[in-house]
Amino acid sequence: MKKDSRKKATIYDLSVLSGSSASTVSAVLNGTWRKRRIKESTADLIRNLAEEQQYTTNQQARGLRSSRSGLIGLMLPVHDNRYFSSMAQTFEAHVRKRGQCPIVVSSSRDPEEERQTAETLVSYSIDELFICGATDPDSVHEICEAAGLKHINIDLPGTKVHSVVSDNYEGSRILTEAIIRQFPADNPLSSDELFLFGGRNDEASRERIRGFRDVKRELLGSDFEASIQPTNYSPNTARVAFEKFFNERQRLPRALFVNSSINFEGLLRFMSNHPRELFADLVVGCFDYDPFASFLPFPVLMIRQDVEGMITKAFELIKEPLSTPKVYFLRPELVAPRTALSGPLDGLKDIV
Amino acid sequence: MKKDSRKKATIYDLSVLSGSSASTVSAVLNGTWRKRRIKESTADLIRNLAEEQQYTTNQQARGLRSSRSGLIGLMLPVHDNRYFSSMAQTFEAHVRKRGQCPIVVSSSRDPEEERQTAETLVSYSIDELFICGATDPDSVHEICEAAGLKHINIDLPGTKVHSVVSDNYEGSRILTEAIIRQFPADNPLSSDELFLFGGRNDEASRERIRGFRDVKRELLGSDFEASIQPTNYSPNTARVAFEKFFNERQRLPRALFVNSSINFEGLLRFMSNHPRELFADLVVGCFDYDPFASFLPFPVLMIRQDVEGMITKAFELIKEPLSTPKVYFLRPELVAPRTALSGPLDGLKDIV
DNA sequence: CTTGTGTGCACAATCGATGGTGCAGAAAAC
DNA sequence: GTTTTCTGCACCATCGATTGTGCACACAAG
Known part of the structure; x- marks a missing residue:
């Protein structure tokens, strides 16, 4: 009653x-x-x-009094992508396990929006903030710092607090090498047949490009400026880049290193405008794992970043008092073509 | 200073x-x-x-006083899936446009977790709650009702407040018919060659099954009990179902209706254990759209649910005073094989 | 010069929980 | 029987905003 x-x-x-x-x-x-x-x-x-x-x-009252809220924030660039959505899924599971409330927000890779999002979260007195893939992590840091909010960088490193990122250089080396080895000895890939599409001028892309170039030089003897075609993390810009390439040469490279599944969607858009024969002998390596992409008609080598490992490490580090900011690297994993890995969803109990 | x-x-x-x-x-x-x-x-x-x-x-203080928080919640079954992650992405854009703060939480399709999540959100005095794909929307309703929290159902209907869902029956009819028409007149599909895998006993699955059966009877003359193989929304359970089917008959059906991209991942897992020739002549229809799935080696017909439309409609309806709860149906769209549609990410400005 | 009408703001209660402090009564020590 | 020590709890300020109410002063009307 x-x-x-x-x-x-x-x-x-x-x-x-x-x-x-x-x-x-x-x-x-x-x-x-x-x-x-x-x-x-x-x-x-x-x-x-x-x-x-x-x-x-009433959590607002409690939070007001204790200036804590029980909310743990995750700031993502975008939701609609298997890499980031698995990040969200994994993050949630961890936060739930600690009896707190996860709140996941995206900020579109826009530095201004990142800052505003951080301000908003601060105004709700969230207890911790995981900054994932931020374009400008350091200015988000300023905001957190000013509010006394614990935070940590994931995926893209900052210089002010600890960061947990993939070992993009090593991952890229592994992927590039795997792409090259995909070709038979009697008809090997040559340096001018392997291009990298996608990414932009961020730490991850730079490292991947470095790995790509190093392996090309080591295994194929050389590399050249134009083998890198940055397109930003946008499907459409990537599509345009592929179209342009194709229009200029009437063919695609024999092998592609695609710098994120988002850019891979640009390749899909290109594909939908061209006959499938064009892709019969294509080999693609993609830095990101998507189960469906792994089963495309041509060999798709993928790199799965260790999302579970990154989140786990981030949870450990975020509570540590800050000494000098360090960057922790987690080695990502090469995924052979036609591989369906289990993901965070497999951890859920089956409800019938 | x-x-x-x-x-x-x-x-x-x-x-x-x-x-x-x-x-x-x-x-x-x-x-x-x-x-x-x-x-x-x-x-x-x-x-x-x-x-x-x-x-x-300080939003906590403001919220305490005004018993509003500026937070708008979206409760999803899971994040890690293109359908739901595009839901999150679209939802966020709408909430942002209204100057409020989106908070997206998943509840694993577990009725108990749904209730707990709702309680938690209530305790933060969120202003509105969008209940997406809930297993037990009506008991979430009770919680919202008791707290005077406006809410609405999306994707799966409830009986206590308005719901916005896909027209699953019609979508299923369209998809089933398209699968059948995918086969040539000189070698048409027969009723016993078309099976539906996936889903469970929820409103969406029931409607899709009904559409599937109706079209089978209309176009193929008959249907049979075993043509429906529910597997729950779990990749692994789906994989097991495919394995079982295959072990019993040494082949797959010529055509599959897969009841969600999550179940489609179960097919991928099956595929990874079997030679690709097995799938050379397969035709798959999937209720959900995933750009990569659309480009698999065999024809994949997909249904894209109108996420943007659902969210828009839900935002309209949630403010309406509740008369008798209605269910609004939005017609989903058939997506031909090898189609790369644009998504919510394309709305973002390109940051270089 | 009084009454009336605006203008520009201050006061104080309030939202619901938290946590320091203090106090009455019982039990224990002397 | 008096003093000390526990128990078990109540009181009250506080967190930072919102909002109804009221008041002082200026100026206009009569």
Whole structure:
């Protein structure tokens, strides 16, 4: 029987019902009651009433008082992509395990939007912020710093706090080498037949390009300026780049290093305008893993970044007092063509 | 010059600095100052100070007082899937446009977790809740109702408030028919060669199954009980179902209707254990669109649900006073094989 | 010079929880 | 029987904003 079934019960309601003070109710319900020497029986009474009244604590009030909220934020560039959505999925599982509330927000890789998003999150007194793939992590840092908000960089490193990123150089080397080895000895790939499309001037792309170039030089003897075709992380810009390439030479390279599944979608758009024969002998390496992409008609070598590892490491590091900011590298994994890996969804129990 | 550059400025700080009262500062900063007949010059002064002090309003305090938070929630089954992640992406764009803060949370299709998630969101006084793909929307409704929280169902309908869902029956008919027409007249598909895998006993699956059966009977003359193989929304359960089918008959059906891209991942897992020749003549229809899936080696017909339309409609409906709960159907779209559609990411400005 | 009408703002209660402090009564020590 | 030590809890300020109310002063009307 709620007094007013319309509005939520507060500790004051329970205080009246139980005959104790609001502070006693509060202590009982937030677990500090032993410290306050509340009788077991009083606690029981209050807990029962709370149950009966369907009491839940008002987190805004609690947060206001304690300047903490129980919210843990993850800032992503975008949602709609298997890499970032698995990041979100994995992040949520970790936060839930700690009994807190995950809040995932995207900021479109726009530095201004990143800052605004951070400001917004700060204004809700979130407890920690995981900054994933931010274009300008350091200015997000300033905002967090000013608010005394713990934070950490994932995927793209910053210089002000610890970062957890993929070992993009090594991953890129592995991928580039695998692409090259995909070709038979009697008809090997030559340097001018392997191009990298996608990415932009961020740390990840730079490292991948470096790995790509190094391996090309080591295994194919040389590289050349035009083998890198940055397109930004946009499907459409990538599509345009492929079209342009194709229009100029009437063919695609024999092998492509595609710098993210988002750019790979640009290749798909290109493909939809061209006959499938054009891709019969193509070999693609993609820095990112997408299960469907792995089964395309041509060999697709993929790099799966260690999302679970990054999140785990980030959770460890975020609580550490900041010494000098370090960057932790996690080695990503090469995924052979036609491979369906399990993902964060497999951790969920099957509901029938 | 902040007084204490460490802690955030409050209206009281600005009140001291400006020589006005806190209520004046508050009114100026939240826009109600004209109503309160504050002088333009006072307002200017305060706004400048706010800027200077990098004031941002504490949303917890504001929310506590006004029992609103500016947070708009979206509850998803899972993140890691193109359908739901595009839902999140689209939702965010809409919420941002309204100047509010999106918060996206997943609840694993677990009714208990759905309820808990709803409780949590309620305790943060979120302003509206979009319930997407919930297993038990009606008990989430109870929670929202009790808290006076506006809410709406998306993707899977409830009976207590308005719902916006795909026209699954019609979509399924379109898809089934397209699968059948994919086969040539001289070697047409027969009823016993077309199976539906995936889904479970939810409204969407039931409607899709109904459409599937109706079209089979209309175009192929008959249907049979075993043509439906529910597997739950789990990649692995789907894989097992395919394995079982294959072990029993040493082949796959000529054509498959796969009831969600999640189940399609189960087919991928099956594929990775079998030679590609096995799939040379396969035709797959999938209820969900994924750009990479569309380019697999065999023809993949896909249904793209109108995410943008659903979100838009949901935003319209959620503010309407509740008459009798209605279900709004949005017709999904058939996507031909090898089609790369643009998505919510294309709306973002290109940052270089 | 008084009454009336605006203008421009300050005051104070309030939202719901937290946590420091203090106090009454019981039990234990002397 | 008095003093000390525990128990068990109540009181109250506080977090930072919002908002209804009221008041002082200026100016116009009568």
